[in-house]
Every structure is written in structure tokens, then in C-alpha cells.
Amino acid sequence: MVDYLLENSTTILIFVATALLGWYIFSLPGMRNMPPGPFPLPVVGNFLMLAQPGVTLLTLFPALAAKYGKIFTFLAGNKPVILINDVTLVKEAFVKRGDITSNRPQHYYVIQKIADQVGLGVTLSNGQPWKDLRRVSITAMRDLGAGRRSMEGNIQEEVTEVLKVIEKVKDSPFDLKPLLMMATSNVISTIVFGSRFEFEDTKFQLLLQQLSQATSVNALFLPSNFLPLVRYFSKEEDHFITSLKTTSKHIKELLADHEESFDPHNIRDFVDLALQMRRSDPKRRHFEDLNMRRAIVDMFNAGSETTATTLQWLLFYMANNPDIQARCQAEIDEVLGDGRKVTYSDRDKLKYTEACVLEVLRVRPVAPFGFPRYVEEDFKLHGYTIPKGSVCFANILAINNDPELFSKPEKFDPTRWFGDNGEVTGRDRSISFSMGQYRYWQDGLSIKTTLSIKFAK
Numbered sequence: 349m350v351d352y353l354l355e356n357s358t359t360i361l362i363f364v365a366t367a368l369l370g371w372y373i374f375s376l377p378g379m380r381n382m383p384p385g386p387f388p389l390p391v392v393g394n395f396l397m398l399a400q401p402g403v404t405l406l407t408l409f410p411a412l413a414a415k416y417g418k419i420f421t422f423l424a425g426n427k428p429v430i431l432i433n434d435v436t437l438v439k440e441a442f443v444k445r446g447d448i449t450s451n452r453p454q455h456y457y458v459i460q461k462i463a464d465q466v467g468l469g470v471t472l473s474n475g476q477p478w479k480d481l482r483r484v485s486i487t488a489m490r491d492l493g494a495g496r497r498s499m500e501g502n503i504q505e506e507v508t509e510v511l512k513v514i515e516k517v518k519d520s521p522f523d524l525k526p527l528l529m530m531a532t533s534n535v536i537s538t539i540v541f542g543s544r545f546e547f548e549d550t551k552f553q554l555l556l557q558q559l560s561q562a563t564s565v566n567a568l569f570l571p572s573n574f575l576p577l578v579r580y581f582s583k584e585e586d587h588f589i590t591s592l593k594t595t596s597k598h599i600k601e602l603l604a605d606h607e608e609s610f611d612p613h614n615i616r617d618f619v620d621l622a623l624q625m626r627r628s629d630p631k632r633r634h635f636e637d638l639n640m641r642r643a644i645v646d647m648f649n650a651g652s653e654t655t656a657t658t659l660q661w662l663l664f665y666m667a668n669n670p671d672i673q674a675r676c677q678a679e680i681d682e683v684l685g686d687g688r689k690v691t692y693s694d695r696d697k698l699k700y701t702e703a704c705v706l707e708v709l710r711v712r713p714v715a716p717f718g719f720p721r722y723v724e725e726d727f728k729l730h731g732y733t734i735p736k737g738s739v740c741f742a743n744i745l746a747i748n749n750d751p752e753l754f755s756k757p758e759k760f761d762p763t764r765w766f767g768d769n770g771e772v773t774g775r776d777r778s779i780s781f782s783m784g785q786y787r788y789w790q791d792g793l794s795i796k797t798t799l800s801i802k803f804a805k
């Protein structure tokens with residue numbers, strides 16, 4: 349047998365090489381009728397494009413959208429990632445086919461590592477755990493009430509605190525971001541823990557620092573997902589998981605008091621709702637400590653960083669467009685003439701201000717590619733096959749800059765949101781919160797409340 353193998357080694361080698369080449373050619377996206385994309389190399393796919401200096405997802409994906417049009421395939425190693433750059437196609441994929449595109453990809457190595465060590469929370473869960481965690485989050489938000497008076501009171505309190513700090517620093521330059529992060533995190537904190545932190549609280553400042561470190565990596569594009577050898581020497585995902593762990597540990601300390609004072613007859617907030625769920629049905633393992641803490645991290649991450657960053661951009665555009673700022677201010681003065689604080693019910697009267705918020709969300713979407721969606725069955729989109737096992741992203745950045753939807757998209761122009769009757773129209777053209785009946789969140793309501801209230805005098 350050994351002699352036979354040695355004698356025929358060349359033939360065997362050629363056979364193996366031909367089989368591998370055949371397998372590679374037949375797995376190319378073009379051969380499988382998948383959307384077009386850059387030519388992939390064996391094993392690494394298109395990953396090397398991301399390894400070039402200065403290239404990030406934010407520079408690469410818009411460039412590929414410009415080259416390939418409405419939809420393209422990017423191979424992260426051997427894992428197909430489909431970017432949808434057209435609003436009608438996103439609607440078709442995430443709304444019409446939402447039954448098979450609403451889960452998160454859990455088969456990636458890094459996601460599995462996250463699941464084992466820090467839990468999946470709301471953003472990465474699927475099935476029953478996702479439904480339960482999401483129900484608790486939404487109930488906490490609704491009962492404490494995005495749009496209801498108590499929530500408005502919380503937001504107004506934060507605005508007052510922010511203004512106090514701004515008044516103190518007067519004309520000296522200072523970094524607004526930490527201040528906005530504290531204010532928006534406090535709004536989330538009242539939903540989650542039923543209370544706010546003092547801005548000076550060092551524990552709070554530490555929590556926010558850790559949170560911002562825990563959001564800085566896009567786990568799906570790390571090479572250890574598709575190159576097993578890299579897992580031994582690159583520890584990029586470990587830094588990320590360590591930050592999540594530290595944050596989670598910190599949240600554990602904050603939870604201790606809460607668990608002691610839990611009263612099933614007086615449900616105060618997200619934590620109480622989750623504890624109640626856990627106690628009423630021990631089979632709901634996803635409410636165990638680790639995952640519950642992860643869901644809390646999600647609420648802070650998804651809720652405060654996004655809102656604070658958008659507020660920061662809003663202030664940036666106001667400062668750089670004094671005419672627009674003056675028009676906003678005039679509208680606010682007219683509607684809130686007596687100097688009272690703005691409420692959600694003022695929204696319909698603050699048309700120009702709302703148009704400014706929509707325009708900021710358009711030009712600076714904080715989640716430029718949304719969150720990943722896992723494809724559970726093959727389906728057809730724009731004549732192409734989107735195969736089971738691939739991951740889809742809505743290219744929100746490209747859609748928000750599509751000249752067919754927004755003329756002169758590079759221009760910051762709030763008036764583009766007005767119809768002929770002077771009313772704000774076309775809110776559905778803004779897909780900065782993504783789309784779809786399942787993963788779609790209540791952001792629209794809560795964020796617009798928060799943003800418009802920020803304008804209060």
C-alpha cells in the first residue's frame with residue numbers, strides 16, 4: 349500500500365489539487381448565483397481587503413456598494429456576508445422575508461465564545477430567550493413609558509443636569525461626549541435599575557468607560573472566526589470579551605441591592621421584571637445571572653452610546669449651520685414661549701426641529717450597517733440566490749446617501765423632510781433604525797423624545 353502511494357504520489361497530488369480547485373471554483377459566489385462581489389482568495393476570502401492600512405468597514409463597504417450596485421457579497425473567510433444597499437431590497441429581505449432573516453448569526457466562533465463567557469443578551473439571542481428578554485425590555489420601557497410622563501420627567505431631569513454643567517463651564521471649551529453619555533445612560537438606568545447616578549459618581553464613570561470599550565469591535569469580521577490557527581496567537585476578541593466581563597461584574601455589584609429589596613408586589617424596573625420572570629419559571633435559564641447582566645449591558649450599549657453620539661452630531665450640525673440653528677431656536681421659542689420644558693406631545697408642532705433630527709440620523713447613522721441577520725433558508729433577492737447560512741446587513745449608510753431617495757445627499761438639508769403641505773413626510777425613508785417586524789425596536793419613539801427634549805431652553 350505504502351509502495352503504491354509512493355509510486356503514484358504525483359498522480360494523487362494532482363488529483364487532490366484538482367478536487368480542491370474544483371471545490372473552490374464551485375463555491376465561488378458567482379458560481380452559486382450569489383450577488384457579485386470582489387474576487388475571493390481561498391481560505392481568507394476577501395478578508396485581506398480589510399487588512400490594508402487605513403481600510404475599515406466604513407471605507408470599504410461604501411466603495412464596494414458604489415462598484416457593485418444594489419447588493420454585493422463579501423467573503424469573510426469562507427463565510428458569505430451580503431450587503432444590501434437598496435431600500436426596496438432591504439424591505440423585501442427584512443420585512444417580506446422576515447420569517448427567515450430575523451435571527452442573529454450564532455455559528456461564528458467569536459459569538460460562541462461571547463455566549464459561553466458573557467451570555468448573549470437581547471441583541472445576540474434567538475428564539476424563546478430573545479422573545480422573553482425583549483418582552484421584559486419593552487415592558488420596562490413602556491411601563492416606565494417612553495412617551496409617558498414619568499419617562500419624560502426622567503429625560504427632563506437629565507437635561508436640567510446637563511445644562512447646569514454647561515452653565516458652570518461657561519465659554520471654556522470642553523468635551524461634551526462624556527456629559528451626553530452620562531445623561532443618556534441615566535435615562536437607561538432609570539428603566540433598568542429604577543434610579544439615576546450622580547454625574548460625579550466615580551462608579552458610574554467607570555461603568556461608562558468600560559461600556560465604551562466593550563462596543564468597539566465588530567465581532568463578525570475578526571479573523572479567528574475563519575482561521576482556527578489565529579485563535580492561538582491573536583487575542584483581539586479576548587480584549588473585547590474582557591471588557592464585557594468587567595462591565596458585567598460591575599453590573600453584578602449594582603444588582604446585589606436590588607435582589608435584596610425585590611418585592612413581587614412592587615415591580616419597579618427591568619431588573620425586577622427579569623427577577624420575577626426567573627422566579628416564576630426556573631426553566632427560563634436565559635434569566636440566569638450572567639445573561640441577565642448581558643441584557644443590561646445591551647440596554648446601555650444599544651441605548652446610550654447611540655443616543656449620545658447622535659446628540660453630539662446634532663450639536664455639531666447646529667454649530668456649523670447657524671441659520672438652521674436660528675430657525676430651530678425660533679420654532680422652539682414659539683412653541684415653548686413660556687420657557688416650559690418640551691414634552692413628547694409638542695413633537696407635531698416642532699416640525700422643523702424634527703426634520704433636523706431626521707436629517708442628522710440620515711447623515712450620521714450610528715449603526716451604519718445595522719446589526720447582522722442570519723439567513724435560515726435559501727431565498728431569491730434581486731434575481732440572486734441568498735444562501736442559507738449567510739449573513740445579511742442593511743447598508744444603511746449607502747441607503748441614506750442614495751441620490752434617488754435624497755437629492756444632493758451630501759447636503760445637510762432638513763427641508764428635504766417636508767412635503768408640499770408643509771408637514772414632515774417620508775419618515776419611512778429614514779432607515780437608521782433598520783427594518784423588519786421582528787428585530788425592529790422601539791427606538792423611533794424613545795430616541796425622538798430624547799433628541800427633541802435636548803433642545804429645551
Ligand code: HEM
Pocket residue numbers: 470471472482536646647650651652654655658713714715718719720780781782783784786787788789791794795
Ligand atoms: C440614535 C439612536 C438609535 C439608533 C440609530 C438605533 C439603531 C438600531 C439598529 C440599526 C438596530 C438593529 C436592528 C436590526 O437588527 O436590524 C438596533 C437594535 C437595537 N436597539 Fe437601537 N438604536 C438607537 C437607540 C436605541 C435606544 C434608545 C435603545 C434602548 C433604550 C435601543 C435598543 C436597541 C436594542 C435592544 C436592539 C436590539 C434589538 C434586537 O436584537 O431584538 N436602541 N438599534
